Amino acid sequence: MAQKKKIDPARKLVAENRKARFNYEIQDTVEAGIVLQGTEVKALRNGEANIAESYVSEEGGEIWLINSYIPEYLEANRFNHEPRRRRKLLLHKREMAKLAQAADREGMTLVPLKLYFNDRGRAKLEVAIGKGKKLHDKRETEKKRDWNRQKARLIREHG
Template structure:
């Protein structure tokens, strides 16, 4: 019997976050995936360097790959240092990969990375979202709702 998954992920240290993704996409499901990294990539991430702002994930040959993420070269690395923008394999269960592949192929969904972090055991993890792109009017509605919430909090604070 498998262990039940926690409802939220155990984030100890967030390295990189894609804040724009929650604005550009409506998030359906969120998965936690491990990342296959080399030693110098892990050291760079531990120093807080790395970016997933323009990155995305895709399913290729039954495997999920993180494309266009930037982990800069480690400053004290030698000639065996890693390539900064190489595709990185994401570690997911087969059932999850099949589900992601079906959603991307049939429903036109997108795999968007939300954040890279280290969990309680010190492993580098990626928060991967199955998302659908928002239209311009949806983005305007999001901005309007956010502004209203801010004004409402301000009014309650001033009157209360």
């Protein structure tokens, strides 16, 4: 009897924008497909990518991922891709309209959160609609995080 090859859940995550949840108040998330070249997929499978400085923009009725970094795949030689090229995101029309409408609202931004492979092996990007936090909001988030850490430490020590 043939066994299915189990994929390590930690391996499926390629890149994460960890600062996004600190800098933005996340209101809604959408999963989007990405138009990639073959060498980009191979580089992603190596687990090398960076979406920390990237952003999502609506231009001409399409949604684009801009300034994301997928390094060149060394074995591709001259058939390689450009590391910081713009990548088109694949969404349903309703989702595109929803994201475009949210981006037009004052203070709202489209932020990439995670780049990962789904169960079928397709590269997906989790896009969030976020509102930029003010400095005092960031300080409050940091205080809550520190208090939760301290609380967990106390519970661990005193049982």
